[in-house]
Amino acid sequence: MAKYAVGVDIGGTTVKIGIFTVEGELLTKWEIPTRKDEGGAYILGDVAASIDEKLKENSMDKSEVAGIGMGVPGPVKQDGTVLKCVNLGWGIFNVEDELSKLSGLPVKAGNDANMAALGEMWQGGGKGYTNIVMVTLGTGVGGGIILDGKMLAGVNGAGGEIGHIQVKDDETETCGCGKKGCLEQYTSATGIVRQAKIALNTTDKPSKLRSVQYISAKEIFDAAKEGDELANDLVEAHGECLGRALAQIAATVDPEAFVIGGGVSKAGQVLIDTTSRYFVKYAFHACRNTKFELATLGNDAGIYGGAKLILG
């Protein structure tokens, strides 16, 4: 019977890999660089070789490993086909078959945001729930939906792509996706900083943010905690935008909990309080008690999710 599972999280710069017990304990984790030469042709080979080496190093036999679960930065169809991972140079091919051939182990793959959601449900902020929507507020806004313990991948691999819900009509700047007014443009770390710059440039309101050279999401939330009025307005607007979008999502998939992660979530309880207050205002009455939790696994969520995916 299998004792171990391997979780892999392929990013644009590094690949994170972890070996877990089947019960969910992370035994060892490490990183290798993501080799993007020749359309990313070496990435999966590097992953397989690195896992082999680490198993030997730890005297673990391959027969004791249930398999590899892998998150990739792009849409993945249910049969394991990636549809394009621009960051890696990958085109369209079946990553599960490919890594399985290279490693001699069963492989399952999914979108990295969905994997993070699965990881948080298994051993993180969503532990104890089986129906969650994970929201990652980082450079962009990622989402992952888990229903009855399973990832909602979506027919086009776009399940949980909530960062690209259009929330505003009057936006003039274009989102990375090509549309205007996406949730990501207001609620990601980049988004709230962009809103701060607009507010600082279009009002005369005094604010300690005026003396900060490089404003980050952290500075905005910290200033709001200290009573800075302009920062507080930004945090309120952030919470309203996010809370309202999550209310729309609740009226669609009706989860037990939202789990909030990513850099912005380091703001902590104030983010949860503000977002959930607006959520209650906009939510359909039956969903008003949906819980809000902070993610706890940080950058390891993806490898946890990988291990959980292959363990089923």
Place this chain on the structure above:
Amino acid sequence: MAKYAVGVDIGGTTVKIGIFTVEGELLTKWEIPTRKDEGGAYILGDVAASIDEKLKENSMDKSEVAGIGMGVPGPVKQDGTVLKCVNLGWGIFNVEDELSKLSGLPVKAGNDANMAALGEMWQGGGKGYTNIVMVTLGTGVGGGIILDGKMLAGVNGAGGEIGHIQVKDDETETCGCGKKGCLEQYTSATGIVRQAKIALNTTDKPSKLRSVQYISAKEIFDAAKEGDELANDLVEAHGECLGRALAQIAATVDPEAFVIGGGVSKAGQVLIDTTSRYFVKYAFHACRNTKFELATLGNDAGIYGGAKLILG
């Protein structure tokens, strides 16, 4: 082995019942009145007695019936507990256990909008798909989500309650749910008529709708087809509001197709064309090719869904 399945759709006025072959052919259907006296205490007994009678009439043996699938007008938890069906006078109890005791048959229950979605997927406009979002544009706006062939009931029984997605900020009238600006207020049959009255009262635009005493959704779509400018504006606004909300839903659950039913869907292809045009405008690029279909089962969708639910 079972030859038949029974589908039941409990409405506020009548209960629809149908007997199907396990292959999905509707053999016979009938209606009984919904007895709402004493908090709806007689409804399930009436249903059980009526099914017994009809089975005898058709010389069908109970052992040949796989069971009963039932749609009810309110949220139903996964264990079969209804949380309140205001229209029937029901409080909180397990309808599956209750009808199973009364009928001696296995029973599964679900929300009526979800059942209609399941029915349309099985034998209607969604046939051939396994991932659909059904949108019912009737007096209100109902929704039902089918993922991998299974209903998304939601943790609070509010899965697919898309009529109560908040889509406008400046609404002054209150929706039946207590909020303001719900999708239902603009895109239901009632909603588009309400919008027509506002347009007729606040503009001087000539329109043949001015000579209609009781405007219905049908008159608005018909006038638009005949080139009436004001009616056309209403149809465009309807399509934009609906298309945009469906784009948000696509970025969440990413289905293969939207199936549009309810009274408004009698407008036919013009409704599909307008809605899908705006959908493409607002949708995340990976979901832009999501199909749009018209529902085909009309008021029978619920009993089809019931039969499919119990057949699994």
